[in-house]
Amino acid sequence: MINTVQSQSNNKSIDPYANETEVERDARMEWFRVARFGMFIHWGVYAVPAGIYKGEDAGKYGEWIMSDASIPMATYQNYAKEFNPVKYDPEAWVKLAKDAGMKYIVITSKHHDGFAMFDSKVSEWDIMDASPYGKDLIAPLAEACKKHGIKLGLYYSQAQDWNQGGSARGKDKKGKWDPAQEHDMDDYIKNIAVPQVKEILTQYQPEILWWDTPRGMTKERAEQFLPLLKLSPGVIHNNRLGGDYEGDISTPEQFIPGTGLPGDWESCMTMNNTWGYKSNDHNWKSTETLIQNLVDIASKGGNFLLNVGPTAEGLIPEPSVERLKNIGAWMDKNSESIYGTNASPCRTPTWGRITTRTTEKNTTLYLNVFDWPENGELFIPVTNTVQSCNLLVDKSQNFKTKTDEQGTTISLVGKAPDTISSVIVLEIKGKPIVSDADIIKQNEDGTVLLTAQQSIINNVIGTHVAYNKEKDCIEQWSAKKVTVDWDFNIHKAGTYTVSMDIASEEESNIELIVAEQTIKSKLPATGGFASYKTVNVGDVVINKAGDYSIHLKPDNKIWNVINLKKVWLSPK
Known part of the structure; x- marks a missing residue:
């Protein structure tokens, strides 16, 4: 991220933020860091075919239909004649976002098909000239955002433009599927x-x-x-401009980084499978998943940009509306644990997530409990003196706590007040002091179990590699640059066998580094991504008790997609 003057000192003449001080940057980014939750809107001409071309499903994402189905320019441009969103109500959209607890909206002003959703003076491939609607779609949304105190963001596809000479992309991998797409990209950049x-x-x-x-x-x-x-003072821009410019925010897509990312970041995700509207995509995420994703992201210091894909008539699909209303009901009671909070001071607990708010003297820990413990005891490896502990929704409901050198145990009473995420407010004295209880411990039988949920996943930017809670695995580990780590404690020296539970369709080679020893091993095909097998990777000698880490790295020459459920060390 751009945090110092030095980071882009050679661009002082063109980058308005090149000379920005840390104080100035903090002031510019303040609202974004407080917001934590926003709405993404993918909307355009692609809502007309709605994912269907010549009677067949065309590709994964609705907004990519022109490329995925190799639709000729002339054919695709005819869809604009049917794009007439007469039911578009921008104020209703803004109210929906606001009631859901969202603080900002980002809408596609121009996606890869090149169609401008505003009155562009440099192109007739826009809402004013190419559609029967003939009115600017962005202006009334901007007005509604201003009226209701919602920040407005605009998405713009600066490089890809399949109708106006940008960097076209097609199935042939050469970038074009229609002779009419012959172009000069520099001319497109300059003139469009x-x-x-x-x-x-x-x-x-x-x-x-x-x-x-x-x-x-x-x-x-x-x-x-x-x-x-x-031209828009203070505007925040992301890391997808190109030319090695990092922008202000990182933008992991369709996944949550295991331990968050350095600097400011924002996970963008769909509610079903698609960004742009697809009439046959009914694979909707549950309200529970969406709320827990929001909490998970906030607990790692990021923002959640949740997408809706309106229809060609201008309606947000009802399943999206329903889920946003449900999220809003939860946020009405629990938003204090989201807005303006910081990342958890400790590792991801098995029972839920933690967000924090720190003052000069004290820290508030918001314990978002997804799985209310049956034994009534909740443990966090924080050793500070406890000032108070109560439910967020009922501050009269106080809980007893006990703190020792390992951490704090909270004695809960009753049932979970919220089936999705119950928030406990733990006030502690000073900044959090985290004990080594946060490190994975060796079991009594000598084994060390390293689960996918406990992993640290590195180098995930530009990939979809992530922990999948529902499948309890690191899913679709395809990118060779991604590595996975765990920290753990051994209390007894000896020789240990390292094993892995994996699922894959093809063979791969992997490298493990443990206690300064490198093990290279072959991972077999298991018969599919749902068919897990245990693989004995090799042995490692640990000479003395203490803290260690294990580092998993793909072989650059032989690496195919795997799902990884767990790794464990067994004494020989």
Whole structure:
């Protein structure tokens, strides 16, 4: 992230934030860090075919249909003649977001198909000239956001433009599927993309500019956009511009980083499988999953940008509306544990997640309990003096606590007040002091069990590798750059056999580093991603008791997708 003057000192003349001090950056990012929750809106001409082309399902994402189905430009442009969102009610959208507890909205002003949802003076491929609707769609949303105190962000696809000479992409891997797409990208950048970014920054003064897919974006091309940021003072922009510019926020897509990310970041996710509307996508995430995702992200210091994909008529699908209302009902009672909080001081607990709020003298820990303990005892490895402990929704409901050198045990009473996430407020004196109880311990039988949930997943930016709670595994570990770590404690020296539970369709090679020893092993095909097998990787000698770590690294030459459920060390 851009945190210092030195990080981009060579771009002082074009980057308005090159000379920004830490204090200035903190002031600019303050609202974003407090917000924690926003709405993503993917909307455009692609809502007309709604994922169906020539009677068949076309690709995974609705907004990619032109590329996935290799639809000719002339054919695709005819869809704009049917894009007439007469039921569009921007104020209702903003109220829906606000009632859900969202603090900002990011909408696609132009996606990869190049269609502008505003009145662009440099193109006729826009809502004003190419559709029967003939009215700016962004302006009334911006007005509604301002009216209701919601920050407005604009998504803009600066590199891909399948209809106006951008970096087209198709199944043939060469980037084009229609001879009409022959283009000069530099001409497109100069005459379409840069002028349109100037238009949206000038007209709507967004708080966020959300670039996407920097395909073909050289440093020289990216630098043409940077001076435009001054047109909307204080605007936050993400890390997808290209040209090695990191922007202000990292943007993991469709996953939650295991331990969060350095600096400011935001996980963007869909409610079903698609971003843009698909009429046949009914695979909706549950309200429970969405709320727990929000809590999980906040507990790691990030924001949650949750997507809706409106129809061509201008309606947000009812399953999305229903879930947003349910989230809003939870946020009405528990938003104190989300807004303006910081990441957990300790590892992810098995019972839920922790967010924090620190003052000069004390710290508030919000214990979001997903799984209310049957024995009534909740443990956190924090050894500070406890000032108070109570339910967030009922401050008269106090709980007894006991603190020792290992941490604090809370004695709960009754049943969980919320089936999705019950919030306990633990006030402690000073900044959190975390004990070594946070480290995975050796069991009485000598084994050390390292679960997927306890893992630290590294280098996940640009991948979809993540822990899947429902399947209890690190799912679809495909990227070779991703590595996985665990920290653990051994109380008895000896020789240990390292084993893994994996599922895969093809063979892979993996490297493990434990106690300064490297083990290289072959992982077999198991018969599919739901068919787990135990693989004995090899032996490692641990000469003395103490704290250790294990590091898993893919072989760069032979690596295929695996699911990993657990790793364990067994004494020989």
